[in-house]
Each structure stands twice: as structure tokens, then as C-alpha cells.
Amino acid sequence: MDSLLQLNHCTIRFGGLTAVSDLCLEIGPGELVGLIGPNGAGKTTVFNLVTGVYQLTSGEVRFCNERLNGLKPYTITSRGIARTFQNIRLFSSLTVFDNVRAACNLHLKHGVRDALLRSKSFVVEEELIAKKTMELLQIFGLERFRETMCKSLSYGDQRRLEIVRALATNPKLLLLDEPAAGMNPVEKSSLMKLIDMIQERFQISVLLVEHDMRVVMGICRRICVLDYGLKIAEGPPEVIRQNPKVVEAYLGGDAQIRSSNA
Amino acid sequence: MTRARLYLLLSLILLLLLSVFGERLIANQFAYYYDILITSGINVILAVSLNLVNGYTGQFSLGHAGFMAVGAYASGCWSNNLDPMLLSLIGGSTNPIASNLVFVLSMGVAGLLAAITGLLVGIPSLRLRGDYLAIVTLGFGEIIRTAILNLDFLGASRGLSVSGGYTNLFWTFGIAALCSYTVLGLVHSTYGRGFLTVRDDEVAAEAMGINTTKYKVIAFVVAAFFAGIAGALYAHFKAFITPEGFNFFRSVDVVVMVILGGMGSTTGVCLAAILLTILPELLRSLSHTSIVPPAYHGLLENRLILYSLLLILFMLTRPQGLFGSRLAVRKRAGTPSQSDG
Numbered sequence: 001m002d003s004l005l006q007l008n009h010c011t012i013r014f015g016g017l018t019a020v021s022d023l024c025l026e027i028g029p030g031e032l033v034g035l036i037g038p039n040g041a042g043k044t045t046v047f048n049l050v051t052g053v054y055q056l057t058s059g060e061v062r063f064c065n066e067r068l069n070g071l072k073p074y075t076i077t078s079r080g081i082a083r084t085f086q087n088i089r090l091f092s093s094l095t096v097f098d099n100v101r102a103a104c105n106l107h108l109k110h111g112v113r114d115a116l117l118r119s120k121s122f123v124v125e126e127e128l129i130a131k132k133t134m135e136l137l138q139i140f141g142l143e144r145f146r147e148t149m150c151k152s153l154s155y156g157d158q159r160r161l162e163i164v165r166a167l168a169t170n171p172k173l174l175l176l177d178e179p180a181a182g183m184n185p186v187e188k189s190s191l192m193k194l195i196d197m198i199q200e201r202f203q204i205s206v207l208l209v210e211h212d213m214r215v216v217m218g219i220c221r222r223i224c225v226l227d228y229g230l231k232i233a234e235g236p237p238e239v240i241r242q243n244p245k246v247v248e249a250y251l252g253g254d255a256q257i258r259s260s261n262a
Numbered sequence: 263m264t265r266a267r268l269y270l271l272l273s274l275i276l277l278l279l280l281s282v283f284g285e286r287l288i289a290n291q292f293a294y295y296y297d298i299l300i301t302s303g304i305n306v307i308l309a310v311s312l313n314l315v316n317g318y319t320g321q322f323s324l325g326h327a328g329f330m331a332v333g334a335y336a337s338g339c340w341s342n343n344l345d346p347m348l349l350s351l352i353g354g355s356t357n358p359i360a361s362n363l364v365f366v367l368s369m370g371v372a373g374l375l376a377a378i379t380g381l382l383v384g385i386p387s388l389r390l391r392g393d394y395l396a397i398v399t400l401g402f403g404e405i406i407r408t409a410i411l412n413l414d415f416l417g418a419s420r421g422l423s424v425s426g427g428y429t430n431l432f433w434t435f436g437i438a439a440l441c442s443y444t445v446l447g448l449v450h451s452t453y454g455r456g457f458l459t460v461r462d463d464e465v466a467a468e469a470m471g472i473n474t475t476k477y478k479v480i481a482f483v484v485a486a487f488f489a490g491i492a493g494a495l496y497a498h499f500k501a502f503i504t505p506e507g508f509n510f511f512r513s514v515d516v517v518v519m520v521i522l523g524g525m526g527s528t529t530g531v532c533l534a535a536i537l538l539t540i541l542p543e544l545l546r547s548l549s550h551t552s553i554v555p556p557a558y559h560g561l562l563e564n565r566l567i568l569y570s571l572l573l574i575l576f577m578l579t580r581p582q583g584l585f586g587s588r589l590a591v592r593k594r595a596g597t598p599s600q601s602d603g
């Protein structure tokens with residue numbers, strides 16, 4: 001009952017390839033769950049099926065106890081699921097500020113007519129949005145890039161901007177697809193602190209895909225492991241670390257998962 | 263933005279003054295230049311409105327002349343049949359206020375009908391991307407033209423005489439200003455940033471809660487509305503319209519203006535529309551001088567050759583157009599969207 005997101009026996013096939021197979025997963029309110037697995041395990045596919053980019057072959061996705069199957073991505077976002085992309089997908093012709101502002105569109109009260117007539121309430125709303133945008137940018141230390149074209153940001157900053165943009169849609173659940181990819185260890189750990197912080201501050205749940213084991217183990221209290229589309233383990237970090245299946249999937253043998261795995 | 267509204271108001275007042283006191287003089291003394299002036303105004307409306315679709319929203323519509331035709335014929339028919347009655351109701355054909363009111367109504371009908379057509383064409387076709395949309399809109403333009411060719415009450419291939427001749431500097435450039443204001447006002451609001459996100463990355467836009475189909479349809483309908491009004495201005499300026507005035511090449515004209523002006527730059531597109539109206543005239547007058555040997559006159563008078571040359575030149579040296587941003591172009595030319603996350 002009190003789970004926010006529920007995946008019930010989700011399967012998705014691309015031709016002969018079963019990318020995700022009979023996956024069950026629950027995420028409760030305020031939880032930070034890690035989703036790990038080797039390359040091609042199906043992590044991004046899970047994101048795509050939750051956000052409506054791909055349609056399920058079978059199974060069902062429920063969010064706040066409502067079925068999401070068959071809904072359009074923008075409807076799903078409006079229900080409260082936001083995501084970032086593994087291969088950064090910012091709005092490349094827009095500034096940093098506008099990237100975030102555009103994502104505020106979802107909860108806009110004004111439409112075409114107000115944009116043209118510029119009523120008082122429209123101006124007030126635009127100011128509120130500007131304020132909200134700047135606040136979000138400040139949290140991630142991006143406020144000085146306000147008018148910078150997003151393409152000229154550093155890789156790490158682009159990833160951070162994607163999180164800001166996702167937050168601007170006021171999500172209840174945030175899906176982060178390898179948010180720390182390409183960052184150095186210092187940046188990584190500060191990003192993870194940040195994720196921990198926003199999760200509490202905005203009272204949201206987070207599903208985190210990340211390759212760096214140390215990072216995931218450090219902040220997630222529950223971890224789900226995929227391999228070839230199958231869930232092979234789920235539990236708290238210390239249990240996952242010892243799980244022989246996980247160790248085998250990751251290292252292909254009886255080796256121990258080291259504290260760092262880039 | 264209140265400043266933008268002030269500019270709009272100021273320009274309208276200036277135009278009104280010019281139109282009231284100078285229109286006759288210019289139209290009679292400099293008829294040739296007057297023609298070019300009004301034509302550039304109409305082209306500005308067409309190009310700026312198409313820019314909302316092709317530039318800001320990143321779609322590729324090739325049917326703008328079709329919407330213009332809808333507007334021109336709607337306005338022509340309306341004025342031919344209803345204006346005498348309307349005029350007699352509100353003060354006679356010699357009353358300038360009455361005739362302008364009647365014209366506004368006629369333009370409104372033209373815009374509305376074109377917008378409805380835009381909606382009907384847009385809803386099914388805007389699910390298509392890129393080249394497919396271009397082909398469908400091209401087909402639409404041809405359907406409209408062929409339909410008119412076969413509709414006897416619209417004059418078929420003989421053309422339609424339009425009574426009234428209301429088009430003047432005030433309405434032409436007033437609508438051009440209003441069109442630019444609308445497009446800029448839309449695009450610069452938080453709401454309107456949605457158009458640009460559709461151009462940049464549809465998958466990401468949808469993931470941010472933006473209904474991309476709705477945005478495309480809105481852009482299409484707004485553009486069609488103004489194209490319809492441009493058609494009305496054209497009909498009442500030429501006083502005689504034929505289906506050939508709205509053929510495929512007319513659509514191409516407008517697309518070229520948008521591309522040369524810089525997709526997604528209203529200023530650039532305005533300039534390009536004016537330049538591309540004047541340039542063929544300049545070349546034509548050049549061909550009447552002795553500088554160019556007579557054998558080459560045909561070359562100079564063919565504007566399609568000029569367009570092709572300009573396009574090649576621009577694509578090589580300034581792919582972003584006169585004022586466009588380089589980023590937008592690179593994105594369009596870059597990798598097609600891949601739906602992985």
C-alpha cells in the first residue's frame with residue numbers, strides 16, 4: 001500500500017532479446033534505492049519502461065497506486081516521475097537557466113493567451129519560476145552559469161544541470177541514470193552528498209543507477225542487482241556485497257568486490 | 263516585455279499616420295516601389311510565422327502557400343459576397359472607417375479558416391518527423407491548389423477578382439508587427455520555451471512533461487493563422503488571385519527566407535524576407551541596363567537561380583543564417599534522436 005513505485009512482473013523484449021525479465025521492484029516514499037548490474041543488464045531499459053519511453057511486453061507499472069502502462073512520457077512526468085539520461089540530453093540551444101525554466105512548464109498555470117497578453121498574474125508567475133529556477137541552480141552551484149549555453153558547461157556540470165532540470169518538474173520520484181559517470185572521485189562523492197541532501201530536502205524517492213560500487217553502497221540503503229535482465233539480488237549493501245551471484249556477475253568468478261569498481 | 267508592447271504600439275501609430283497621410287502619394291507617385299513595399303510586408307508575415315514552425319519548433323513545413331491560399335480565397339469570397347451588405351449597414355463604401363472595419367472582418371475570417379485548416383492538417387501529420395512532415399505538407403499545399411483549380415465558384419484556373427482593395431501600409435506592416443510580437447512573445451515566455459525544447463530534443467522534452475505534439479500543433483495553427491491573413495492582404499492588394507500564385511514555389515520562397523534569415527531568429531527572418539523581395543527586383547532592373555549582355559537577362563530574372571546560389575553560399579559560409587544561432591543548426595544536422603536514455 002505505502003509503496004510509491006511498484007513494478008509487477010515487468011518484462012520487455014526487443015525481438016528475441018529479453019532486456020528485462022519478470023522484474024518486481026518496489027520503492028517506498030523517501031527511499032533511496034540503488035540499481036546496479038553489469039553493462040547491458042537492462043538498467044536503462046527499466047528507466048525507459050517506467051517513464052513510458054518503451055512499452056512493456058507484459059507486467060505492470062504502478063505509481064501512487066495508479067497504473068502507468070500505456071501512458072505518454074509527459075503524462076507520467078506530470079504524475080511525478082522525473083529522470084536524467086545516461087547520455088546527457090540537455091536542450092542544446094538553450095541557456096542553463098532556460099533548460100531549467102523549460103522544465104517548469106509542466107506546472108504552469110498560464111497558456112498561449114497569457115503569454116501574449118502579459119497579464120499581471122502572468123508576470124508574477126514568470127518571476128516565481130525565475131526564482132525557483134535560481135534556487136535550484138544555487139543548490140547545485142550552477143547559478144553563475146545562468147546565461148551560459150548549456151553545451152559549453154563541463155561534463156560534470158551538464159550532469160548536474162540534468163538533475164536540476166528534472167527537479168524543476170517537482171517529482172516525487174527521481175530516476176538518476178549514472179549521474180556520476182565521467183566525474184572524478186572528489187566530484188562523485190560531493191554529488192552523492194548532494195543527492196542525499198536533495199532527497200531529504202525535497203522529500204523525494206530516488207532510484208539510482210551507478211557503476212561505482214563504493215558510491216552506491218555508500219548512500220543506498222537498499223540495492224537491486226540486475227544481470228541479463230533478471231533480478232539476481234536485492235537487499236542492503238552489506239548483504240549484496242557478500243552475495244555470490246552478484247560477485248560472479250560483476251567479476252566473473254569468486255573474487256571479492258573491492259571497495260572501488262570504476 | 264512591456265517595452266515590447268510599447269514598441270508595438272508606437273510602430274502601429276507611426277504606420278497609421280504614414281498610411282493616412284502618405285499612402286495615396288506613395289501609391290500614385292511611386293507605384294513600383296509601393297508594390298515592392300507591400301510585397302515585402304506580406305513576405306515578412308509569411309516568413310516570421312513559418313519561422314515559428316520551421317525555426318523555433320524545428321519542424322519542416324513546406325505548405326505555407328497552401329494556408330496563404332486558404333486565407334486569400336476565403337477573404338476574397340467573403341468580401342465579394344458580403345462586403346456590399348456589411349458596408350451599407352455601417353456607413354457606405356466611402357467611409358474609411360467602415361471599409362477598414364469590413365477588411366478586419368474579412369482578414370479575421372481568412373485567418374480563422376486557415377487556422378482551422380492548420381489544425382486539421384496538423385493533428386494527424388505532426389506525428390511524423392522531418393522529411394515525412396515535409397512531404398505531407400507539400401502534398402497539402404498541392405491539394406489546396408488543385409482543389410481551387412477545380413472549384414468553379416472560386417474561379418478555377420481563370421482566377422478570382424477580389425473587390426475592395428483595402429490593403430494598405432498600415433494593415434500590411436501592422437499585421438507584420440503583430441505577427442512578430444506574437445511569435446517573440448510566445449517564444450520568450452516560459453510557456454514558449456517549450457517550442458524550442460521540441461526542436462532540441464523531443465525525448466528529453468517529453469521526459470520533462472512537455473506535450474510535444476500539442477506544441478507542434480499550436481505552432482502550426484498560429485503560423486497558419488498568420489499565413490491566412492497574409493493571403494487576405496495579398497488578395498486585396500492584387501485584386502485578382504489565381505491558384506498559380508500559391509504553388510509549391512511560393513512555399514519554397516518562404517522556406518528560403520526562413521533558412522537564410524536563420525532558423526529561430528525573428529530579426530534575421532524579417533531581414534531576409536525584405537532582402538529576398540528586393541533582390542530579384544534589383545536584378546531585374548540590372549537586366550534592363552546595358553551592363554549585362556542580353557543573353558544573360560533570363561538568368562538574372564529567374565529568382566530560383568538566385569535562391570539556389572544564395573542557399574549554397576550561405577550553407578557554405580554561414581549555415582546558421584543571417585542571425586541564427588550556430589548551435590541550433592548543429593543540433594539539427596547532428597545525430598537523429600535515439601531513444602535510449
Ligand SMILES: Nc1ncnc2c1ncn2[C@@H]1O[C@H](COP(=O)(O)OP(=O)(O)OP(=O)(O)O)[C@@H](O)[C@H]1O
Binds near residue numbers: 014019041042044602
Ligand atoms: N531499443 C532497443 N532495441 C533493441 N535492444 C535494446 C534497445 N534498448 C536496449 N536494448 C538492449 O537491451 C539490453 C539492456 O540495455 P540497457 O541499456 O538497459 O543496459 P544498461 O544496464 O543500462 O547498460 P549500461 O550499463 O551499459 O548502461 C542491451 O542488450 C541492449 O542492447
Ligand SMILES: [Mg+2]
Binds near residue numbers: 045
Ligand atoms: Mg544504461
